[in-house]
Amino acid sequence: MNIGDAARASGVSAKMIRYYEDIALLPPAARRASGYRDYGADDVHRLRFVRRARDLGFSIEEVRELLSLWHDKSRHSGDVKALASRHIAALHSRIDALRNMAATLETLVDCCAGDSRPDCPILADLSGDGGRCPP
Amino acid sequence: MNIGDAARASGVSAKMIRYYEDIALLPPAARRASGYRDYGADDVHRLRFVRRARDLGFSIEEVRELLSLWHDKSRHSGDVKALASRHIAALHSRIDALRNMAATLETLVDCCAGDSRPDCPILADLSGDGGRCPP
Protein backbone atom coordinates (compact mmCIF):
# COMPACT_ATOMS: atom_id res chain seq x y z
CA MET A 1 0.00 0.00 0.00
CA ASN A 2 1.42 3.37 -1.01
CA ILE A 3 1.33 6.36 1.25
CA GLY A 4 -1.56 7.89 -0.69
CA ASP A 5 -3.71 4.83 -0.15
CA ALA A 6 -2.81 4.76 3.53
CA ALA A 7 -3.75 8.42 3.69
CA ARG A 8 -7.13 7.81 2.11
CA ALA A 9 -7.72 4.76 4.28
CA SER A 10 -6.83 6.51 7.53
CA GLY A 11 -7.88 10.08 6.99
CA VAL A 12 -4.37 11.33 7.73
CA SER A 13 -2.77 13.26 4.86
CA ALA A 14 0.36 11.85 3.24
CA LYS A 15 2.15 14.99 4.35
CA MET A 16 1.24 14.32 7.95
CA ILE A 17 2.11 10.64 7.77
CA ARG A 18 5.65 11.58 6.72
CA TYR A 19 5.79 14.22 9.41
CA TYR A 20 4.64 11.80 12.11
CA GLU A 21 7.33 9.39 11.02
CA ASP A 22 9.89 12.17 11.05
CA ILE A 23 9.15 13.13 14.65
CA ALA A 24 9.08 9.45 15.59
CA LEU A 25 5.44 9.43 16.53
CA LEU A 26 5.27 6.48 14.17
CA PRO A 27 7.99 3.91 13.50
CA PRO A 28 9.84 4.22 10.18
CA ALA A 29 7.67 2.80 7.43
CA ALA A 30 8.75 -0.24 5.46
CA ARG A 31 10.21 0.63 2.08
CA ARG A 32 9.93 -1.00 -1.30
CA ALA A 33 12.97 -1.37 -3.53
CA SER A 34 12.01 1.91 -5.19
CA GLY A 35 12.19 3.77 -1.89
CA TYR A 36 8.41 4.12 -1.73
CA ARG A 37 6.93 3.68 1.73
CA ASP A 38 4.83 0.56 2.10
CA TYR A 39 1.91 0.32 4.51
CA GLY A 40 -0.13 -2.58 5.79
CA ALA A 41 -3.38 -2.98 7.70
CA ASP A 42 -1.65 -2.52 11.06
CA ASP A 43 -0.12 0.74 9.95
CA VAL A 44 -3.48 2.02 8.82
CA HIS A 45 -4.95 0.94 12.13
CA ARG A 46 -2.32 2.93 14.00
CA LEU A 47 -2.90 5.92 11.74
CA ARG A 48 -6.61 5.81 12.44
CA PHE A 49 -5.84 5.74 16.15
CA VAL A 50 -3.69 8.84 15.79
CA ARG A 51 -6.31 10.53 13.69
CA ARG A 52 -9.04 9.85 16.20
CA ALA A 53 -6.90 11.03 19.11
CA ARG A 54 -6.05 14.25 17.25
CA ASP A 55 -9.72 14.74 16.48
CA LEU A 56 -10.39 14.57 20.20
CA GLY A 57 -7.91 17.40 20.67
CA PHE A 58 -4.97 15.49 22.12
CA SER A 59 -1.63 17.10 21.31
CA ILE A 60 1.01 15.15 19.44
CA GLU A 61 2.85 14.51 22.70
CA GLU A 62 -0.31 13.20 24.30
CA VAL A 63 -0.91 10.98 21.31
CA ARG A 64 2.60 9.69 21.79
CA GLU A 65 1.70 8.68 25.35
CA LEU A 66 -1.58 7.18 24.22
CA LEU A 67 0.17 5.10 21.59
CA SER A 68 2.64 3.80 24.09
CA LEU A 69 -0.13 2.90 26.52
CA TRP A 70 -2.02 1.25 23.68
CA HIS A 71 0.96 -0.90 22.80
CA ASP A 72 1.72 -1.71 26.42
CA LYS A 73 -0.33 -4.78 27.15
CA SER A 74 0.37 -4.43 30.88
CA ARG A 75 -0.77 -0.80 31.09
CA HIS A 76 -3.02 0.36 33.89
CA SER A 77 -6.30 1.76 32.67
CA GLY A 78 -5.90 4.31 35.48
CA ASP A 79 -3.02 5.87 33.58
CA VAL A 80 -5.12 6.24 30.45
CA LYS A 81 -7.99 7.63 32.45
CA ALA A 82 -5.71 10.15 34.16
CA LEU A 83 -4.33 11.34 30.84
CA ALA A 84 -7.80 11.69 29.38
CA SER A 85 -9.05 13.49 32.49
CA ARG A 86 -6.21 15.98 32.34
CA HIS A 87 -7.11 16.62 28.74
CA ILE A 88 -10.75 17.10 29.58
CA ALA A 89 -9.79 19.66 32.19
CA ALA A 90 -7.63 21.48 29.64
CA LEU A 91 -10.53 21.47 27.19
CA HIS A 92 -12.81 22.94 29.81
CA SER A 93 -10.43 25.74 30.59
CA ARG A 94 -10.13 26.60 26.92
CA ILE A 95 -13.91 26.46 26.62
CA ASP A 96 -14.28 28.78 29.60
CA ALA A 97 -11.83 31.25 28.16
CA LEU A 98 -13.70 31.32 24.85
CA ARG A 99 -17.05 31.56 26.56
CA ASN A 100 -15.89 34.52 28.57
CA MET A 101 -14.78 36.26 25.41
CA ALA A 102 -18.06 35.48 23.69
CA ALA A 103 -20.12 36.64 26.67
CA THR A 104 -18.28 39.95 26.87
CA LEU A 105 -18.66 40.53 23.17
CA GLU A 106 -22.30 39.58 23.17
CA THR A 107 -23.01 42.16 25.83
CA LEU A 108 -21.27 44.80 23.79
CA VAL A 109 -22.88 43.79 20.52
CA ASP A 110 -26.29 43.86 22.14
CA CYS A 111 -25.98 47.48 23.03
CA CYS A 112 -24.41 48.59 19.76
CA ALA A 113 -26.95 50.26 17.50
CA GLY A 114 -25.30 48.79 14.43
CA ASP A 115 -26.41 51.54 12.11
CA SER A 116 -24.64 54.22 10.13
CA ARG A 117 -23.79 56.39 13.11
CA PRO A 118 -20.25 56.19 14.46
CA ASP A 119 -20.97 55.79 18.17
CA CYS A 120 -20.14 52.28 19.17
CA PRO A 121 -19.96 50.73 22.62
CA ILE A 122 -17.73 47.97 21.25
CA LEU A 123 -15.01 50.41 20.28
CA ALA A 124 -15.67 52.37 23.44
CA ASP A 125 -15.00 49.28 25.51
CA LEU A 126 -11.86 48.38 23.60
CA SER A 127 -10.53 51.86 24.01
CA GLY A 128 -10.99 51.63 27.75
CA ASP A 129 -13.94 53.98 28.17
CA GLY A 130 -15.09 51.56 30.84
CA GLY A 131 -18.59 50.27 30.31
CA ARG A 132 -21.60 52.43 30.07
CA CYS A 133 -23.14 49.39 28.45
CA PRO A 134 -25.02 47.35 31.02
CA PRO A 135 -27.38 44.93 29.28
CA MET B 1 8.67 56.81 27.63
CA ASN B 2 10.86 53.84 26.74
CA ILE B 3 9.43 50.67 25.26
CA GLY B 4 9.71 48.86 28.59
CA ASP B 5 7.57 51.45 30.31
CA ALA B 6 5.04 51.35 27.51
CA ALA B 7 4.99 47.58 27.83
CA ARG B 8 4.31 47.76 31.56
CA ALA B 9 1.70 50.47 31.08
CA SER B 10 -0.15 48.62 28.35
CA GLY B 11 0.29 44.99 29.21
CA VAL B 12 1.83 44.30 25.79
CA SER B 13 5.36 42.91 25.93
CA ALA B 14 8.19 44.95 24.42
CA LYS B 15 8.81 42.09 22.05
CA MET B 16 5.24 42.29 20.80
CA ILE B 17 5.25 46.05 20.52
CA ARG B 18 8.22 45.84 18.15
CA TYR B 19 6.53 43.03 16.27
CA TYR B 20 3.29 44.98 15.88
CA GLU B 21 5.25 47.90 14.53
CA ASP B 22 7.09 45.57 12.16
CA ILE B 23 3.90 44.21 10.63
CA ALA B 24 2.49 47.74 10.50
CA LEU B 25 -0.29 47.04 12.95
CA LEU B 26 1.07 50.12 14.69
CA PRO B 27 2.67 53.17 13.08
CA PRO B 28 6.47 53.46 13.41
CA ALA B 29 7.28 54.72 16.89
CA ALA B 30 8.98 58.07 17.40
CA ARG B 31 12.70 57.74 18.05
CA ARG B 32 15.03 59.59 20.36
CA ALA B 33 18.47 60.65 19.18
CA SER B 34 19.85 57.43 20.62
CA GLY B 35 17.57 55.33 18.42
CA TYR B 36 15.40 54.34 21.38
CA ARG B 37 11.69 54.21 20.65
CA ASP B 38 9.72 56.89 22.43
CA TYR B 39 6.09 56.43 23.47
CA GLY B 40 3.46 58.83 24.69
CA ALA B 41 0.04 58.50 26.28
CA ASP B 42 -1.70 58.06 22.92
CA ASP B 43 0.59 55.21 22.01
CA VAL B 44 -0.11 53.50 25.28
CA HIS B 45 -3.80 54.02 24.70
CA ARG B 46 -3.57 52.33 21.31
CA LEU B 47 -1.54 49.51 22.79
CA ARG B 48 -4.17 48.92 25.44
CA PHE B 49 -6.80 48.84 22.71
CA VAL B 50 -4.82 46.17 20.89
CA ARG B 51 -4.28 44.25 24.08
CA ARG B 52 -7.94 44.26 24.93
CA ALA B 53 -8.95 43.21 21.43
CA ARG B 54 -6.44 40.36 21.49
CA ASP B 55 -7.75 39.33 24.90
CA LEU B 56 -11.19 39.07 23.34
CA GLY B 57 -9.77 36.66 20.82
CA PHE B 58 -9.63 38.89 17.74
CA SER B 59 -6.87 37.94 15.31
CA ILE B 60 -4.19 40.45 14.40
CA GLU B 61 -5.95 41.10 11.09
CA GLU B 62 -9.22 41.73 12.88
CA VAL B 63 -7.45 44.07 15.28
CA ARG B 64 -6.13 45.90 12.24
CA GLU B 65 -9.70 46.42 11.05
CA LEU B 66 -10.84 47.45 14.51
CA LEU B 67 -8.05 49.99 14.76
CA SER B 68 -8.92 51.48 11.43
CA LEU B 69 -12.59 51.69 12.40
CA TRP B 70 -11.58 53.25 15.70
CA HIS B 71 -9.57 55.93 13.94
CA ASP B 72 -12.23 56.54 11.34
CA LYS B 73 -14.46 59.16 12.89
CA SER B 74 -17.06 58.63 10.18
CA ARG B 75 -17.28 54.87 10.65
CA HIS B 76 -20.62 53.12 10.79
CA SER B 77 -21.21 51.31 14.05
CA GLY B 78 -22.89 48.64 11.91
CA ASP B 79 -19.49 47.72 10.49
CA VAL B 80 -18.03 47.27 13.94
CA LYS B 81 -21.02 45.27 15.03
CA ALA B 82 -20.76 43.02 11.97
CA LEU B 83 -17.08 42.37 12.64
CA ALA B 84 -17.76 41.56 16.26
CA SER B 85 -20.70 39.35 15.37
CA ARG B 86 -18.63 37.37 12.92
CA HIS B 87 -16.06 36.89 15.64
CA ILE B 88 -18.68 35.75 18.12
CA ALA B 89 -19.89 33.18 15.62
CA ALA B 90 -16.33 31.95 15.16
CA LEU B 91 -15.91 31.69 18.92
CA HIS B 92 -19.08 29.67 19.16
CA SER B 93 -17.97 27.23 16.55
CA ARG B 94 -14.67 26.73 18.32
CA ILE B 95 -16.54 26.28 21.60
CA ASP B 96 -18.82 23.70 20.01
CA ALA B 97 -15.90 21.78 18.62
CA LEU B 98 -14.21 21.71 22.02
CA ARG B 99 -17.42 20.78 23.78
CA ASN B 100 -17.97 17.87 21.45
CA MET B 101 -14.49 16.61 22.20
CA ALA B 102 -15.01 16.99 25.92
CA ALA B 103 -18.40 15.27 25.81
CA THR B 104 -17.02 12.29 23.92
CA LEU B 105 -14.10 11.97 26.28
CA GLU B 106 -16.27 12.34 29.34
CA THR B 107 -18.42 9.45 28.20
CA LEU B 108 -15.36 7.31 27.72
CA VAL B 109 -13.74 8.33 30.97
CA ASP B 110 -16.94 7.58 32.84
CA CYS B 111 -16.90 3.98 31.79
CA CYS B 112 -13.18 3.44 32.26
CA ALA B 113 -12.47 1.58 35.49
CA GLY B 114 -9.27 3.55 36.02
CA ASP B 115 -7.56 0.87 38.03
CA SER B 116 -4.51 -1.31 37.48
CA ARG B 117 -6.12 -3.55 34.90
CA PRO B 118 -5.29 -2.92 31.24
CA ASP B 119 -8.81 -2.99 29.75
CA CYS B 120 -9.75 0.52 28.79
CA PRO B 121 -12.72 1.79 26.80
CA ILE B 122 -10.81 4.97 26.00
CA LEU B 123 -8.12 3.08 24.11
CA ALA B 124 -10.76 0.77 22.69
CA ASP B 125 -12.58 3.73 21.22
CA LEU B 126 -9.43 5.29 19.83
CA SER B 127 -8.46 2.03 18.20
CA GLY B 128 -11.81 1.88 16.48
CA ASP B 129 -13.39 -0.96 18.45
CA GLY B 130 -16.61 1.00 18.08
CA GLY B 131 -18.33 1.79 21.34
CA ARG B 132 -19.40 -0.80 23.80
CA CYS B 133 -19.44 2.10 26.20
CA PRO B 134 -22.93 3.53 26.41
CA PRO B 135 -23.22 5.84 29.41
Added chain:
DNA sequence: CTTGACCTTCCCATGATGGGAAGGTGCAAG
Protein backbone atom coordinates in the same frame (compact mmCIF):
# COMPACT_ATOMS: atom_id res chain seq x y z
C1' DC C 1 34.23 56.01 34.85
C1' DT C 2 32.13 51.82 36.11
C1' DT C 3 28.10 49.04 36.67
C1' DG C 4 23.74 47.34 35.73
C1' DA C 5 19.50 47.98 33.61
C1' DC C 6 17.89 49.14 29.67
C1' DC C 7 17.68 49.56 24.50
C1' DT C 8 18.70 48.13 19.41
C1' DT C 9 18.56 44.55 15.49
C1' DC C 10 18.86 39.87 14.01
C1' DC C 11 18.11 35.01 14.05
C1' DC C 12 15.86 30.84 15.85
C1' DA C 13 12.02 28.04 18.00
C1' DT C 14 7.40 26.74 18.93
C1' DG C 15 2.83 23.28 16.93
C1' DA C 16 0.57 21.24 13.35
C1' DT C 17 -0.28 21.72 8.98
C1' DG C 18 -0.14 22.94 3.98
C1' DG C 19 2.23 24.38 -0.49
C1' DG C 20 5.30 23.63 -3.91
C1' DA C 21 9.72 22.55 -6.50
C1' DA C 22 12.88 19.17 -8.47
C1' DG C 23 13.49 14.73 -9.64
C1' DG C 24 12.50 9.47 -9.53
C1' DT C 25 8.77 5.33 -10.21
C1' DG C 26 5.02 2.63 -11.88
C1' DC C 27 1.62 1.44 -14.95
C1' DA C 28 -1.46 1.68 -19.00
C1' DA C 29 -2.20 2.92 -23.72
C1' DG C 30 -0.30 3.99 -28.05
Added chain:
DNA sequence: CTTGCACCTTCCCATCATGGGAAGGTCAAG
Protein backbone atom coordinates in the same frame (compact mmCIF):
# COMPACT_ATOMS: atom_id res chain seq x y z
C1' DC D 1 9.49 0.53 -26.55
C1' DT D 2 7.91 5.14 -25.58
C1' DT D 3 4.99 8.47 -23.94
C1' DG D 4 2.14 10.36 -20.46
C1' DC D 5 0.16 10.72 -16.16
C1' DA D 6 -0.33 9.82 -11.46
C1' DC D 7 2.21 8.94 -7.86
C1' DC D 8 6.31 8.89 -4.93
C1' DT D 9 10.76 10.95 -2.78
C1' DT D 10 13.26 14.82 -0.16
C1' DC D 11 13.84 19.59 0.89
C1' DC D 12 12.57 24.23 1.82
C1' DC D 13 9.16 27.79 2.93
C1' DA D 14 4.80 29.74 5.07
C1' DT D 15 1.41 30.06 8.50
C1' DC D 16 0.08 32.60 13.56
C1' DA D 17 1.51 34.90 17.67
C1' DT D 18 4.79 34.66 20.78
C1' DG D 19 9.17 33.97 23.36
C1' DG D 20 14.37 33.31 23.83
C1' DG D 21 18.73 34.85 23.30
C1' DA D 22 23.11 36.88 21.25
C1' DA D 23 25.91 40.89 20.09
C1' DG D 24 26.40 45.38 20.73
C1' DG D 25 24.91 50.41 21.96
C1' DT D 26 22.84 53.86 25.77
C1' DC D 27 21.60 55.86 30.08
C1' DA D 28 21.65 57.05 34.88
C1' DA D 29 23.16 56.37 39.51
C1' DG D 30 26.93 55.61 42.40
